[in-house]
Amino acid sequence: MTTMAQVIQRIRNREADREDWLYITGDAAELAFDTEADLGYPEFDEDTDEEIDPPGFAERGLRSTIDMTTLDDCIEAADQLAGTKDDAAALDVIRYYIRFDAWPNMLNAPDPPPPEVTLLRLDREFVENLGAEDNARSCNKEGCDRGVVSLSVFCRRHHFESVRKRPYPFED
Structure with a gap:
């Protein structure tokens, strides 16, 4: 053997x-x-x-x-x-x-987080990088009364859904 x-x-x-x-x-x-x-x-x-x-x-x-x-x-x-x-x-x-199928960044590295945890973290980073909503302009999504994020016609939620092509994963 x-x-x-x-x-x-x-x-x-x-x-x-x-x-x-x-x-x-x-x-x-x-x-x-x-x-x-x-x-x-x-x-x-x-x-x-x-x-x-x-x-x-x-x-x-x-x-x-x-x-x-x-x-x-x-x-x-x-x-x-x-x-x-x-x-x-x-x-x-x-x-x-x-x-x-990845390289550890140290010896005896802990297991990486499950894909869904990593995706949620990346989604949160994406949303946070959009910045604050400007309430002086309303979101273009019908029925939404939230403000828009910079360089968009949508609020955070609807900008996320427009770009990522999936539902907004957060409660805020």
Whole structure:
């Protein structure tokens, strides 16, 4: 059985093919040094364009995750964050990248917020950047008696809905 620790060493020693992908067993959140893992290159069925795992990988429960270029980048980013070559840091960054398709900004980074939380935060920033409503001019939305925001004919709520093409998510 090949482990994740052995895979990291093979990558550091440049003993991997540039075409390889990382294959792991189990949940990426549980990725550890002793997790069964391997490097291999998938083939593709010419008729269906479906991925075909390297021989024996499916039987071992291995599934593809990230390509060699991304693995190299994960290890380089981990070494930069750690300030030295550090296999534990490499494992941490690889685990994070597989789970979230993103780079952690520090070692042992917390999980990013769920997409809906991030969207709500970005929506709030958008609305706050619109500035105050000017009550000297009324919103052009029929039935709305609120003022308009700068450079718009709508209040915050209706400007948001016009630009974002979805309902205003706040109660204000």
